[in-house]
Amino acid sequence: MFDLLARAWPLLDAAIPVTILLGLSAFILGSSLGMLIALARLSAIAPLRWLGFAYVSVFRGTPLLVQLLLVYFGLPRYGIALDPIPASIVALTLFSAAYLSENFRAGIAAVDSGQWEAARSLGMGYWRAMRRVILPQGLRIAVPPVGSRLIALMKDTSLASTITVVEMTRVAEEVGATTFRYMEMFLIVGILYWLINQTLTLIQSAVEMRLSRHFR
DSSP states (O other): OHHHHHHHHHHHHHHHHHHHHHHHHHHHHHHHHHHHHHHHHTOSOHHHHHHHHHHHHHHHHSOHHHHHHIIIIIGGGGTOOOOHHHHHHHHHHHHHHHHHHHHHHHHHHTSOHHHHHHHHHTTOOHHHHIIIIIHHHHHHHHHHHHHHHHHHHHHHGGGGGGGTOOSHHHHHHHHHHHHSOHHHHHHHHHHHHHHHHHHHHHHHHHHHHHHHHHTO
16 A cells, blocks of 8 residues: 555645645635525524525525536536636635535524624624624534534545546546556545545634633
């Protein structure tokens, strides 16, 4: 296996940063969009709630692979042609935003209603209370599921190989095809995914511990 790793390493050395770029970019952008969707679903304005619900329903109810193919192969029909990496980031962002919005919404909803009352008693309006009181507590509650979503998203980047993005899974397919050592090659890539996700798990645990100490 080590000889195969040495043979594949020049390709993997370029593919690993692509995998991490896809995952982190989609997570950051998806978190921003997901927060907006979460706030829309919690809004007192009915059309915003319906729009947020429709978004979550569509993107959670359809496969990520189909969404990737629609963005990469479907949008050019309407004059929007994206390269493989931007197309992957767009699809992963839209997909992750639906799940992250539910994580954020659950965290905000879990904040005790007394916090709202306390904020209003201090003369805070809705948005000021949300920004200074509710969101900090809601985000702390949402850290575990949000961290899990990042780890899941990092694994979802493997689907980008279907639209020719040269990330780790694509390298495994190419090297496996030339050496016929598919089992070993995919095992190597599986270990690399595991190492990346274990690192993210440790970072998540550190963030949770820090937030727990801060809010004691």
